[in-house]
Amino acid sequence: MTVTDHTQATADAAHSHGIIPDKSRADRPTSFDVDVFPVPTGREENWRFSAVRDLKPLFADEAADGHLEWTTSDLPEGVSLVEVPVDEAQARSVRAPGDRASAIAAKRSGGAMALTIAANTVVEEPITIDLNGTGGDVRGHLLVEIGQSAEATVVITRTGTARYSELVSVDLKDNSGLNLVLLQQWDEDAVHAGEVVARLGRDSRLRGTVVTLGGKVVRLNTSAAFAGEGASVDLFGLYFADSGQHQEHQLFVDHAVPKCTSRVTYKGALAGKTARSVWIGDVLIRAAAEGTDTYELNRNLVLTDGARADSVPNLEIETGEIEGAGHASATGRFDEEQMFYLRSRGISEEQARKLVVRGFFADLIHEIGVPAVEESLMRQIDLEIAHVEEELENE
Amino acid sequence: MSTLEIRNLHVTVETPEGTKEILKGVDLTINSGETHAIMGPNGSGKSTLAYSIAGHPKYEITEGSVTLDGEDVLEMSVDERAKAGLFLAMQYPVEVPGVSVSNFLRTAKTAIDGEAPKLRTWVKDVKGAMENLRMDPSFGERGVNEGFSGGEKKRHEILQMELLQPKISILDETDSGLDVDALRIVSEGVNRAKDNTGLGVMLITHYTRILRYIKPDYVHVFVNGRVAEEGGPELAERLEAEGYDRYLASA
Numbered sequence: 001m002t003v004t005d006h007t008q009a010t011a012d013a014a015h016s017h018g019i020i021p022d023k024s025r026a027d028r029p030t031s032f033d034v035d036v037f038p039v040p041t042g043r044e045e046n047w048r049f050s051a052v053r054d055l056k057p058l059f060a061d062e063a064a065d066g067h068l069e070w071t072t073s074d075l076p077e078g079v080s081l082v083e084v085p086v087d088e089a090q091a092r093s094v095r096a097p098g099d100r101a102s103a104i105a106a107k108r109s110g111g112a113m114a115l116t117i118a119a120n121t122v123v124e125e126p127i128t129i130d131l132n133g134t135g136g137d138v139r140g141h142l143l144v145e146i147g148q149s150a151e152a153t154v155v156i157t158r159t160g161t162a163r164y165s166e167l168v169s170v171d172l173k174d175n176s177g178l179n180l181v182l183l184q185q186w187d188e189d190a191v192h193a194g195e196v197v198a199r200l201g202r203d204s205r206l207r208g209t210v211v212t213l214g215g216k217v218v219r220l221n222t223s224a225a226f227a228g229e230g231a232s233v234d235l236f237g238l239y240f241a242d243s244g245q246h247q248e249h250q251l252f253v254d255h256a257v258p259k260c261t262s263r264v265t266y267k268g269a270l271a272g273k274t275a276r277s278v279w280i281g282d283v284l285i286r287a288a289a290e291g292t293d294t295y296e297l298n299r300n301l302v303l304t305d306g307a308r309a310d311s312v313p314n315l316e317i318e319t320g321e322i323e324g325a326g327h328a329s330a331t332g333r334f335d336e337e338q339m340f341y342l343r344s345r346g347i348s349e350e351q352a353r354k355l356v357v358r359g360f361f362a363d364l365i366h367e368i369g370v371p372a373v374e375e376s377l378m379r380q381i382d383l384e385i386a387h388v389e390e391e392l393e394n395e
Numbered sequence: 396m397s398t399l400e401i402r403n404l405h406v407t408v409e410t411p412e413g414t415k416e417i418l419k420g421v422d423l424t425i426n427s428g429e430t431h432a433i434m435g436p437n438g439s440g441k442s443t444l445a446y447s448i449a450g451h452p453k454y455e456i457t458e459g460s461v462t463l464d465g466e467d468v469l470e471m472s473v474d475e476r477a478k479a480g481l482f483l484a485m486q487y488p489v490e491v492p493g494v495s496v497s498n499f500l501r502t503a504k505t506a507i508d509g510e511a512p513k514l515r516t517w518v519k520d521v522k523g524a525m526e527n528l529r530m531d532p533s534f535g536e537r538g539v540n541e542g543f544s545g546g547e548k549k550r551h552e553i554l555q556m557e558l559l560q561p562k563i564s565i566l567d568e569t570d571s572g573l574d575v576d577a578l579r580i581v582s583e584g585v586n587r588a589k590d591n592t593g594l595g596v597m598l599i600t601h602y603t604r605i606l607r608y609i610k611p612d613y614v615h616v617f618v619n620g621r622v623a624e625e626g627g628p629e630l631a632e633r634l635e636a637e638g639y640d641r642y643l644a645s646a
């Protein structure tokens with residue numbers, strides 16, 4: 001079955017595109033050599049919606065002076081977190097960087113942190129890593145390595161402020177399972193460009209959740225490549241952009257081998273005149289990837305005038321022998337009929353808006369699978385909505 | 396004892412072709428305990444009347460007044476009208492994905508009463524009301540109207556009405572699209588509310604069938620944006636026999 005479903009509910013301030021790039025996604029260069037990537041101008045395919053001007057400090061191939069403060073939960077047996085030198089970190093990464101910011105991050109990290117789960121280790125409690133920035137330029141390189149048949153949940157929370165670029169390498173050995181949650185809860189002046197590259201071994205399972213609420217500019221580029229049959233990846237994303245925030249999420253799922261499944265579900269809300277979000281979802285089904293089953297979805301909820309959401313799904317299919325492939329992208333204004341319905345039951349405007357936005361995100365939040373994170377997210381979304389009320393009052 | 400009074404109500408909507416007047420001077424008074432059937436052909440403005448009273452932003456009131464016990468309803472926001480005791484069971488209830496029915500009901504009840512209902516009695520009340528309307532308890536966990544069938548949506552409207560206990564309820568074609576069993580269940584709900592709380596009802600309908608289950612005290616024939624004729628239950632029988640042709644010819 002092949003389904004290509006491209007639904008678009010357009011709104012005044014929203015833009016959706018269905019452009020197939022002229023070159024295959026597979027042709028993009030990857031390298032640890034920074035010079036392979038010229039300084040982006042904003043005209044490049046992968047930077048054309050980016051806040052290039054704000055990201056500029058992250059393109060400078062120079063030593064960085066700042067660092068992030070690490071706070072880590074107690075690590076159980078079978079789990080280690082150690083520093084490894086730059087050369088070794090690059091060698092252990094599942095893939096070389098795909099853009100200039102992450103190439104510089106890998107080169108200038110001063111050494112990577114490697115979180116390793118030994119084979120057959122099942123970690124029951126989430127491993128939490130809090131990264132707090134105190135300003136300045138920071139380059140980071142993180143390795144997450146899940147041994148064969150091991151299972152773990154890792155929650156990485158970024159707070160404070162920094163001009164931060166990073167490369168996160170995620171290596172899932174055969175039959176392993178990882179639930180990786182990346183929370184961007186930066187202060188409002190942080191600038192963050194990250195590349196998350198995952199390689200999935202045979203029968204492995206990755207759930208990756210990205211939540212971006214804070215920061216001035218956040219640009220996260222997640223790639224998942226299947227290296228063995230029978231693996232599955234679920235990528236979830238939740239973002240909420242206010243005035244002055246630019247949040248960009250790019251995804252690339254590379255179906256290179258048969259019988260793998262991918263689901264991409266990203267939802268965002270935007271409020272405020274200059275709120276901006278970008279979502280680019282690339283899925284490549286290579287000729288060898290028979291029996292692939294993939295679906296990607298992006299939905300945006302535009303809460304106030306002036307906000308702009310770009311949504312670009314791309315599906316490249318090189319074989320006809322697939323289970324299913326589809327994508328959907330929809331950007332809509334806040335639904336006045338829903339508001340009227342709730343308010344006609346006595347519910348105040350503010351409370352009604354809260355219910356609708358919570359409802360919009362509810363199924364996604366329940367996918368995270370870490371109760372503490374789910375609860376705190378609901379609270380943070382309430383705070384975001386309270387913020388929207390202020391924006392509306394100031395209009 | 397409550398009274399909803401509609402006087403000389405004129406309402407317009409914006410259309411691509413310009414402003415269009417839909418209600419052209421409606422007069423109607425509904426007291427507690429009374430049931431008024433509003434019957435009229437498609438497009439005569441029945442839903443417009445219902446939405447205008449509830450305060451839907453699409454409709455502009457250009458003339459006339461609506462008061463509830465002397466209070467100016469048109470000055471109130473949508474939620475204030477509900478808190479004042481008005482309820483609208485919609486012809487096409489809206490889906491609100493991700494908001495569970497039980498959360499929705501509790502939030503609405505809290506808003507209407509100004510305080511959260513006592514947990515123990517509330518759970519019992521909801522359970523009982525759902526049983527009466529033959530709604531499976533699993534509906535509580537589903538999204539509001541999400542994937543409900545037409546009949547389930549209508550029962551859900553009546554469920555809300557029974558739990559929120561308004562003074563005056565406007566039922567916009569609550570009977571349309573229901574089979575006889577569902578019609579009976581929904582009608583029982585309306586009659587329960589009338590008996591229990593002395594509810595006043597504006598029963599908007601296309602068909603006379605529901606009037607076998609909910610007895611109207613008055614029947615108003617609604618044509619081209621105003622009440623064309625008024626009478627008792629016998630008027631409904633006449634409409635059943637003759638249809639609306641008589642009014643349309645003269646309109």
Ligand SMILES: Nc1ncnc2c1ncn2[C@@H]1O[C@H](COP(=O)(O)OP(=O)(O)OP(=O)(O)O)[C@@H](O)[C@H]1O
Binds near residue numbers: 439440441443444
């Ligand atoms: N937003 C709108 N834009 C344009 N026309 C409208 C709008 N809303 C209502 N109308 C028109 O107003 C008239 C009355 O509509 P309304 O829905 O009130 O009728 P009704 O009596 O409830 O009909 P039905 O029996 O089909 O439910 C119709 O001609 C309808 O097309």
Ligand SMILES: [Mg+2]
Binds near residue numbers: 441442443486567568
């Ligand atoms: Mg109608």
